[in-house]
Amino acid sequence: MKPDIKEIVRIMKKIFLLFYLLIPFSAFSQEDLMKLVSDSNEVFVRTATFKARRIINGHSVETVGKNNLDFIISHRFDRLNRGFEDFFGLDAATNRLGLEYGINDRFMIGMGRSSFQKVFDYFTKYKLIRQSTGSINIPVSVTLFGGYAIRTQKTVPKLSAFNRSSYTAQILIARKFSEAFSLQISPALIHRNRADIFTDNRTVFASGIGGRMKLTKRTSINGEYNYVLPNQINDNYKNNLAFSFDLETGGHVFQLLFTNSFGMTERQFITETDGSWGSGDIHFGFNISRTFSFEKKKKVNP
Amino acid sequence: MKQYLILVAFILTFNFASAQNKLYSSNKSDVSFFSKTPLQDIDAKNTRANSIINLSNRELVVRIPVSSFQFKNKLMQEHFNENYLESEKFPYATFKGKIIEVLDLGKPGVYSVNASGILTIHGVDQERKFSGKITVTENTLVLETAFDVMLIDHKIDIPKLVFKKIAEKIAVNASFNYIPYKK
Numbered sequence: 052m053k054p055d056i057k058e059i060v061r062i063m064k065k066i067f068l069l070f071y072l073l074i075p076f077s078a079f080s081q082e083d084l085m086k087l088v089s090d091s092n093e094v095f096v097r098t099a100t101f102k103a104r105r106i107i108n109g110h111s112v113e114t115v116g117k118n119n120l121d122f123i124i125s126h127r128f129d130r131l132n133r134g135f136e137d138f139f140g141l142d143a144a145t146n147r148l149g150l151e152y153g154i155n156d157r158f159m160i161g162m163g164r165s166s167f168q169k170v171f172d173y174f175t176k177y178k179l180i181r182q183s184t185g186s187i188n189i190p191v192s193v194t195l196f197g198g199y200a201i202r203t204q205k206t207v208p209k210l211s212a213f214n215r216s217s218y219t220a221q222i223l224i225a226r227k228f229s230e231a232f233s234l235q236i237s238p239a240l241i242h243r244n245r246a247d248i249f250t251d252n253r254t255v256f257a258s259g260i261g262g263r264m265k266l267t268k269r270t271s272i273n274g275e276y277n278y279v280l281p282n283q284i285n286d287n288y289k290n291n292l293a294f295s296f297d298l299e300t301g302g303h304v305f306q307l308l309f310t311n312s313f314g315m316t317e318r319q320f321i322t323e324t325d326g327s328w329g330s331g332d333i334h335f336g337f338n339i340s341r342t343f344s345f346e347k348k349k350k351v352n353p
Numbered sequence: 354m355k356q357y358l359i360l361v362a363f364i365l366t367f368n369f370a371s372a373q374n375k376l377y378s379s380n381k382s383d384v385s386f387f388s389k390t391p392l393q394d395i396d397a398k399n400t401r402a403n404s405i406i407n408l409s410n411r412e413l414v415v416r417i418p419v420s421s422f423q424f425k426n427k428l429m430q431e432h433f434n435e436n437y438l439e440s441e442k443f444p445y446a447t448f449k450g451k452i453i454e455v456l457d458l459g460k461p462g463v464y465s466v467n468a469s470g471i472l473t474i475h476g477v478d479q480e481r482k483f484s485g486k487i488t489v490t491e492n493t494l495v496l497e498t499a500f501d502v503m504l505i506d507h508k509i510d511i512p513k514l515v516f517k518k519i520a521e522k523i524a525v526n527a528s529f530n531y532i533p534y535k536k
Contacts, residue, residue, distance in 0.1 A: 084414040085449065087534070088378070088403045095420055095444065099435045116427025156427060230441050268436050301432055346425040 115153035132331030174198035
């Protein structure tokens with residue numbers, strides 16, 4: 052028995068020797084090189100939390116890219132419960148035409164004109180924090196929104212420009228949980244210099260919540276709800292609720308939507324929505340946004 | 354037995370030391386691509402790529418973070434990441450290969466080289482062979498190469514609607530500046 056064990060030990064030693072000799076050569080296989088090549092300073096910014104600059108009615112954390120101009124055409128048709136005679140509301144519509152421009156990749160300005168109450172709106176958005184992973188880990192994106200809107204429709208009695216004005220401030224906080232799912236919370240403060248119902252608060256606190264679920268690379272289902280904190284406005288006003296189907300083709304984003312509000316500015320859809328989903332006061336509508344780039348064409352050097 | 358151990362130890366340290374000294378890693382890189390179509394020129398540049406060359410066996414790896422490609426047109430950049438390269442799912446484009454020619458890259462000079470290996474883009478591996486130029490000076494190495502990537506080879510789908518805007522073939526230029534690898 053003894054010689055056998057010795058023999059085995061000798062063979063093992065030889066094997067170990069061979070093994071040790073081989074280690075240095077295999078120490079830097081391609082896989083190991085791949086590990087060495089990693090960059091610890093890498094930061095991955097989460098982009099495209101939402102496709103469009105709107106979730107549906109409300110703003111999303113997205114801003115227009117630098118030197119890009121977005122042209123947005125939005126329509127809201129009349130209520131579905133108008134029935135067949137008015138072709139489920141399609142006989143009447145309001146629209147908003149908007150232009151939005153990116154000063155840089157974080158800061159944008161925009162303006163729009165709505166046919167409903169002939170509102171002109173002006174706003175600015177600033178992307179304060181971008182969600183990222185890697186060496187800088189930030190769980191959410193935060194965008195600040197500030198807007199001003201003025202009604203220009205003639206009224207009796209006549210109102211001063213001051214009394215027709217309203218202001219909106221919002222903090223848009225969003226997280227892209229996965230490639231397919233994003234969620235945003237948007238606390239809002241809306242101030243009307245003069246409310247339509249004089250018992251209403253002129254300054255209204257609300258919070259929106261909105262999300263996106265991607266169906267394919269280019270389509271998604273969006274939902275949005277704007278909750279007005281209690282005891283601020285008349286009970287006849289309802290909270291805004293909307294759903295949309297989004298389709299993106301390079302440069303265009305189409306949003307086909309259902310909502311219970313006619314207006315498309317913050318004052319209108321957050322504080323003055325009178326439609327109720329329960330009684331069928333649902334408006335079909337769409338937003339179409341088209342992006343134009345004004346980057347100078349760079350010469351390609353071969 | 355003792356002699357064996359000493360020999361082993363000697364070979365070990367010698368090999369480790371030499372293997373270590375022959376690793377060169379990139380401290381500067383520039384990877385750019387462009388495509389030209391009647392409707393639109395597309396070009397993008399990435400300076401965040403990393404590469405390592407092992408001079409002892411001429412093995413070479415390159416790792417390019419896809420989302421670091423900078424486009425002039427930001428909308429194009431978003432489409433590139435979201436729809437074409439799907440950079441959240443496939444964050445890196447990589448190349449794992451070996452320089453075919455048996456060269457001593459420790460000696461200063463300019464060498465024409467060919468490398469063969471696996472190019473991975475959009476999660477799809479392709480066996481490729483690239484030619485390039487390596488300029489060796491004291492303690493630095495510069496690698497320059499240019500090659501084409503066929504979108505179809507890497508299962509990058511371009512919808513018919515925008516097909517005319519994007520070429521099926523993308524020309525890539527890359528240059529890496531290497532210095533001895535330090536931990």
